[in-house]
Amino acid sequence: DAGVIQSPRHEVTEMGQEVTLRCKPISGHDYLFWYRQTMMRGLELLIYFNNNVPIDDSGMPEDRFSAKMPNASFSTLKIQPSEPRDSAVYFCASSLLGTGGTEAFFGQGTRLTVV
Amino acid sequence: AQSVTQLGSHVSVSEGALVLLRCNYSSSVPPYLFWYVQYPNQGLQLLLKYTSAATLVKGINGFEAEFKKSETSFHLTKPSAHMSDAAEYFCAVSDGGGSNYKLTFGKGTLLTVNP
Numbered sequence: 001d002a003g004v005i006q007s008p009r010h011e012v013t014e015m016g017q018e019v020t021l022r023c024k025p026i027s028g029h030d031y032l033f034w035y036r037q038t039m040m041r042g043l044e045l046l047i048y049f050n051n052n053v054p055i056d057d058s059g060m061p062e063d064r065f066s067a068k069m070p071n072a073s074f075s076t077l078k079i080q081p082s083e084p085r086d087s088a089v090y091f092c093a094s095s096l097l098g099t100g101g102t103e104a105f106f107g108q109g110t111r112l113t114v115v
Numbered sequence: 116a117q118s119v120t121q122l123g124s125h126v127s128v129s130e131g132a133l134v135l136l137r138c139n140y141s142s143s144v145p146p147y148l149f150w151y152v153q154y155p156n157q158g159l160q161l162l163l164k165y166t167s168a169a170t171l172v173k174g175i176n177g178f179e180a181e182f183k184k185s186e187t188s189f190h191l192t193k194p195s196a197h198m199s200d201a202a203e204y205f206c207a208v209s210d211g212g213g214s215n216y217k218l219t220f221g222k223g224t225l226l227t228v229n230p
Contacts, residue, residue, distance in 0.1 A: 004158075031216065043205065043220040056217060091158060097216060103149070104218050106158035
């Protein structure tokens with residue numbers, strides 16, 4: 001398996017623009033997570049899905065953020081409108097419950113810069 | 116609610132010296148515990164995990180960690196540091212399943228290895 005695939009790897013956008021981050025989880029995994037990493041806050045869980053259903057979105061900072069998982073092989077995280085404080089590295093991860101420890105596999109991340 | 120505290124945001128050791136990275140957790144249920152490593156501009160990679168089997172867990176690259184319930188700790192050690200160990204290390208806790216599974220990370224510890 002190619003692992004968790006995120007796109008794009010880097011994104012530079014202007015304030016006010018819509019940004020869409022994409023994630024393809026490992027085939028067969030039933031959990032998908034979106035994390036945000038910044039120097040100030042470290043790794044923050046934004047939202048996670050189980051079998052394509054959002055379970056906990058309490059980490060989503062505000063209504064400008066939304067996430068979808070239309071099927072088991074694809075998820076998006078959208079920011080509309082984007083702001084400079086959204087600049088961060090966004091990670092997607094997936095896992096398979098029942099593997100005795102629920103290890104999460106991470107993608108390479110998308111580095112977002114909002115100017 | 117579960118949480119993780121990593122003592123020391125930055126640890127510096129000499130090559131060949133003992134590496135000790137500290138992690139204390141809080142969980143209302145028996146936890147699953149993880150150590151991840153992040154190299155520059157990369158995603159997180161699993162080093163090792165504790166899943167209620169042996170309390171001393173061996174991982175990749177010569178790292179190991181010991182689960183101590185009485186101390187609520189899961190410290191990461193390596194007998195002899197290599198230059199290639201320089202990276203950021205994250206401790207994480209999971210409730211291990213049920214209907215509200217999620218992985219919570221500590222703030223991370225940056226390990227520097229000096230020649």
